[in-house]
Amino acid sequence: MTSTDLAPIGLQAAPDGTLPCAVCGTPTTGPTTTYPVLSRILPMGDGERVEEVAPGSGVDLPTCSDCQGIAETARQIVAAHRGLVRLLGTVATWQTTTALYALDTIGQPIPGPDIEPHRLGSLVHRLAAPGTGTMYSRRFSPVMLAGSSTKLAARERWSAVDPSALADCRGGYLDWKADGRPIRALAHPGRRRCEWCGTATFPGRRVSEVWFGDLCAKCHAVHEAGGTSYEAMWEAIDPDRAIRRRRADVPDIDGVHSYSRAGGGNGEPWSHLGGIPALHEHVARLVDTA
Numbered sequence: 315m316t317s318t319d320l321a322p323i324g325l326q327a328a329p330d331g332t333l334p335c336a337v338c339g340t341p342t343t344g345p346t347t348t349y350p351v352l353s354r355i356l357p358m359g360d361g362e363r364v365e366e367v368a369p370g371s372g373v374d375l376p377t378c379s380d381c382q383g384i385a386e387t388a389r390q391i392v393a394a395h396r397g398l399v400r401l402l403g404t405v406a407t408w409q410t411t412t413a414l415y416a417l418d419t420i421g422q423p424i425p426g427p428d429i430e431p432h433r434l435g436s437l438v439h440r441l442a443a444p445g446t447g448t449m450y451s452r453r454f455s456p457v458m459l460a461g462s463s464t465k466l467a468a469r470e471r472w473s474a475v476d477p478s479a480l481a482d483c484r485g486g487y488l489d490w491k492a493d494g495r496p497i498r499a500l501a502h503p504g505r506r507r508c509e510w511c512g513t514a515t516f517p518g519r520r521v522s523e524v525w526f527g528d529l530c531a532k533c534h535a536v537h538e539a540g541g542t543s544y545e546a547m548w549e550a551i552d553p554d555r556a557i558r559r560r561r562a563d564v565p566d567i568d569g570v571h572s573y574s575r576a577g578g579g580n581g582e583p584w585s586h587l588g589g590i591p592a593l594h595e596h597v598a599r600l601v602d603t604a
């Protein structure tokens with residue numbers, strides 16, 4: 315058994331004259347950047363201890379040409395999207411860079427400057443933070459992890475990434491893909507209808523964003539605000555409060571009940587009570603004659 319075989323999974327001994335790439339971890343050479351080390355974690359029996367290090371400590375790491383290429387693509391993207399700079403300020407380039415690192419970590423293609431602005435905004439929102447977690451420099455900076463050594467390097471690009479950081483990238487990637495889907499009618503995950511309004515579908519991009527238990531997003535919002543199904547119905551038939559503003563008290567409507575009481579209807583909101591247009595008419599008439 316050689317010393318290489320003793321290296322943790324995904325790592326190898328860095329060949330003489332090389333250092334791990336600060337980003338993907340593969341052995342490389344070239345100019346280095348200093349990554350500040352503020353403290354270090356030391357293994358202690360069955361636990362760990364955090365030890366302060368001398369002020370100004372740091373680890374010097376190079377960046378391989380592949381990772382430099384990704385950073386250059388990020389600079390080109392940001393140069394073509396000044397809106398992102400207005401939104402994020404000086405961190406726009408860095409956050410775009412780490413978002414691209416996240417994509418590369420999970421083997422997804424890297425977009426170019428022609429990416430649509432809303433897709434770029436979503437990409438950075440979903441993947442900039444996961445991307446920082448995949449960087450090899452995180453083993454050293456700002457906290458040097460136990461067992462970290464510049465004598466170790468990744469066996470191949472990203473092979474030393476922590477499984478939880480990898481999972482964060484995959485999750486962020488799925489969210490980014492979902493952000494790009496058109497809004498469509500989403501059925502309840504259990505194929506049930508909303509307990510209050512009886513709708514069978516709700517418009518959105520993700521089921522988890524439009525269905526909450528057995529309530530649709532609209533009824534859920536009323537419930538969260540302390541309202542009842544009766545108030546949810548009012549929100550549906552009088553969304554701008556035009557009817558309710560015309561009188562001090564909320565008019566009583568006979569026979570109003572939630573879908574869960576008796577079912578019925580065709581899967582449209584409040585169709586078990588005749589549907590929103592009919593309810594609106596009925597209520598407007600009630601108010602006029604009041």
Ligand SMILES: [Zn+2]
Pocket residue numbers: 335336337338339340377378379380381382
């Ligand atoms: Zn690299």
Ligand SMILES: [Zn+2]
Pocket residue numbers: 508509510511512513529530531532533534
């Ligand atoms: Zn509902």
